[in-house]
Amino acid sequence: MELNKDNNKSLSNAGSQLSVEREVVIKTDKLTKRFGDFIATNQITFEVYSGEIFGFLGANGAGKTTAMKMLCGLSKPSSGNATIAGFDIYRQTEQIKRHIGYMSQKFSLYEDLTIVENIQFFGGIYGLSDQQLKTKSNELIETLGLQKEANKLVNSLPLGWKQKLAFSVAVLHEPRIVFLDEPTGGVDPITRRQFWDLIYQAADKGITIFVTTHYMDEAEYCNRISMMVDGEIKALDTPADLKQKYAVSSMDEVFYELARGAKRNE
Amino acid sequence: MKQFITFVKKEFYHVFRDRKSLMMLFGMPIVQILLFGFALTNEIKNAKIVICDYSNDVTTQQIINKLEASKSFEVQRVVSDHFQIEKSFKSGDIKLVIVFPENFNRDLLHLNKAQVQIIADASDPNAANTLTGYATNVIRSYQQELSSNYSAPMQIIPEVRMLYNPQLKGATNFVPGVMALVLMLVCVLMTSVSIVREKERGTMEVLLVSPINPVLVIIAKAIPYLLLSVINLAVIILMSVTLLDMPVNGNIVLLFVESILFIITALALGLLISNSVESQQSAMLISMMGMLVPTMLFTGFMFPIENMPVALQLISNIIPAKWYYIIVKSIMIKGLGFASVWKETLILTVMAAVILVISFKKFKVRLE
Numbered sequence A: 001m002e003l004n005k006d007n008n009k010s011l012s013n014a015g016s017q018l019s020v021e022r023e024v025v026i027k028t029d030k031l032t033k034r035f036g037d038f039i040a041t042n043q044i045t046f047e048v049y050s051g052e053i054f055g056f057l058g059a060n061g062a063g064k065t066t067a068m069k070m071l072c073g074l075s076k077p078s079s080g081n082a083t084i085a086g087f088d089i090y091r092q093t094e095q096i097k098r099h100i101g102y103m104s105q106k107f108s109l110y111e112d113l114t115i116v117e118n119i120q121f122f123g124g125i126y127g128l129s130d131q132q133l134k135t136k137s138n139e140l141i142e143t144l145g146l147q148k149e150a151n152k153l154v155n156s157l158p159l160g161w162k163q164k165l166a167f168s169v170a171v172l173h174e175p176r177i178v179f180l181d182e183p184t185g186g187v188d189p190i191t192r193r194q195f196w197d198l199i200y201q202a203a204d205k206g207i208t209i210f211v212t213t214h215y216m217d218e219a220e221y222c223n224r225i226s227m228m229v230d231g232e233i234k235a236l237d238t239p240a241d242l243k244q245k246y247a248v249s250s251m252d253e254v255f256y257e258l259a260r261g262a263k264r265n266e
Numbered sequence B: 001m002k003q004f005i006t007f008v009k010k011e012f013y014h015v016f017r018d019r020k021s022l023m024m025l026f027g028m029p030i031v032q033i034l035l036f037g038f039a040l041t042n043e044i045k046n047a048k049i050v051i052c053d054y055s056n057d058v059t060t061q062q063i064i065n066k067l068e069a070s071k072s073f074e075v076q077r078v079v080s081d082h083f084q085i086e087k088s089f090k091s092g093d094i095k096l097v098i099v100f101p102e103n104f105n106r107d108l109l110h111l112n113k114a115q116v117q118i119i120a121d122a123s124d125p126n127a128a129n130t131l132t133g134y135a136t137n138v139i140r141s142y143q144q145e146l147s148s149n150y151s152a153p154m155q156i157i158p159e160v161r162m163l164y165n166p167q168l169k170g171a172t173n174f175v176p177g178v179m180a181l182v183l184m185l186v187c188v189l190m191t192s193v194s195i196v197r198e199k200e201r202g203t204m205e206v207l208l209v210s211p212i213n214p215v216l217v218i219i220a221k222a223i224p225y226l227l228l229s230v231i232n233l234a235v236i237i238l239m240s241v242t243l244l245d246m247p248v249n250g251n252i253v254l255l256f257v258e259s260i261l262f263i264i265t266a267l268a269l270g271l272l273i274s275n276s277v278e279s280q281q282s283a284m285l286i287s288m289m290g291m292l293v294p295t296m297l298f299t300g301f302m303f304p305i306e307n308m309p310v311a312l313q314l315i316s317n318i319i320p321a322k323w324y325y326i327i328v329k330s331i332m333i334k335g336l337g338f339a340s341v342w343k344e345t346l347i348l349t350v351m352a353a354v355i356l357v358i359s360f361k362k363f364k365v366r367l368e
Helices: A002-013 A064-072 A093-099 A115-125 A130-144 A159-170 A189-204 A216-221 A239-245 A251-259 B002-017 B019-039 B058-069 B083-091 B104-111 B125-149 B175-201 B203-209 B214-242 B252-276 B280-298 B310-316 B320-333 B338-362
Strands: A024-035 A038-049 A053-058 A079-084 A100-103 A177-181 A208-213 A224-229 A232-237 B047-053 B073-079 B096-100 B113-121 B155-163
Touching (some): A024 A064, A038 A064, A038 A224, A038 A232, A053 A064, A053 A189, A053 A216, A064 A079, A064 A177, A064 A208, A093 A100, A100 A159, A100 B203, A115 B002, A130 A159, A159 A177, A159 A189, A189 A208, A189 A216, A216 A251, A224 A251, A232 A239, A232 A251, A239 A251, B002 B019, B002 B214, B019 B175, B019 B214, B047 B058, B047 B125, B058 B096, B058 B104, B058 B125, B073 B083, B073 B125, B083 B096, B104 B113, B175 B214, B175 B280, B175 B320, B203 B214, B214 B252, B252 B280, B252 B320, B252 B338, B280 B310, B280 B320
Parallel strands (some): A053 A208, A053 A224, A100 A177, A177 A208, B047 B073, B047 B096
Antiparallel strands (some): A024 A038, A024 A079, B096 B113
């Protein structure tokens, strides 16, 4: 497949240390979601490989969140197929849930619980043992440098820290794939950079990152990106190849090129 | 199981860290008991009454003096014309008319028996009930005084008539009503708000993506409120026994079991509401308007259901609190056992089951 060849090239371009035989962890086939007459996601077909940072881009209303919700099992597809970590999204939702992490658009930790309590709660519902929980939470708090704040309520933290914490909690149970829905909304550039450091750390551990974003500088950080326009995937490649293809110098311009023809405006 | 315990623990954190709600939860029943028990007491002072005295003799005079001496009454005027009775009531400020028939004294002396009629304005049934009670007491104590002076027993038979509301059934005991109200508020309002809050904050999505069983989410949410409600119940009963001298005549275990049944019904209702709305405000509004107001109106502890139009009486049947109120009154005040409340218990059980089934079915595992 031509697409695959491109990927090989791009991944080496991006300096990724992935092995050559790459396992497919997300595979969709004409996945579609209709709300009445409105087709939110129209027959999207793509593959995401293990350990990859996959950027899922598109303007507001392009259907990104809908697609992501179907992949996470939050929304039932109208037609089409998909497998996540090898499990079918219609029949094996329970197995899928065990192997994915999710960070929603809204900040999704409990504000009235302390950092440690949040870690223990989310670790607990993923079935981590007490021993694991203890090790993991110590590790996490140390990585984030939150030793002093560990027993403070989450709502006393600045937004950037909350986001980092939410991400760390989402990968606490070492999922195969983690879905990030606009994780850095409203966060300053420095914190965003730090956030991406965390993403790279997780990817190095072999966790596949599936991320939606509006920030084109973030798109540059991804191994591959897909661009959604009006519910369809209009482009899918490495950032470098996309820039080359459209003969532009930044992802911003690629985005304009592709999104210009969009009919949906929000 | 461990997942479940983790979840319940988290719910308790939520409940105990929300100081305002917690204060309201425990403050409300205490305030209500105190309010209903003391401030909104049924005791009536200086009620204006009219005496219609056809006999006008020594005895009636003595009784009138007694009535006047009591703190409860203020004798407005003494008339001897029954047309005055209706006129007095129509004027509005007269609560009670006491009618002595002709030959009252003579009957009492010769037949050892005389009748007195007490007519009350029962458009306010609670007041009417209380006042006729007071009047009867005054007359009875006078009768006892008389009897001790004479060898033959003297009998004055008060005949009570309720005007405007002949079927009067006074809701003198408000404690069962407060119990129904508090449990309803705690369970419906708090559960629905707490589930909707997760939706609003986006944490519900995270929970639904996680492997935890959604049914466990719901049950774990209900547990703290179940526990708080039982504590509230104990506080209410304790307060009414110690402060209001209200007895628990029946089996207290049965009372708690029935209460837990009602709590489960209310929790199910809260769940149903939370499944149907998207914001905490609407959850609160629906709980207040849809649950609290009907509970106050239709349980019968504030307004007698018997006086309502038939349509409203029929509606009152679908209010779970109505049945719970009957159960509590029977057990607590009348001291009856399960045999006399099994029908109401069955109705509540069916209600709880139906609401639970609907709400579990409606609970969205996927956010569409």
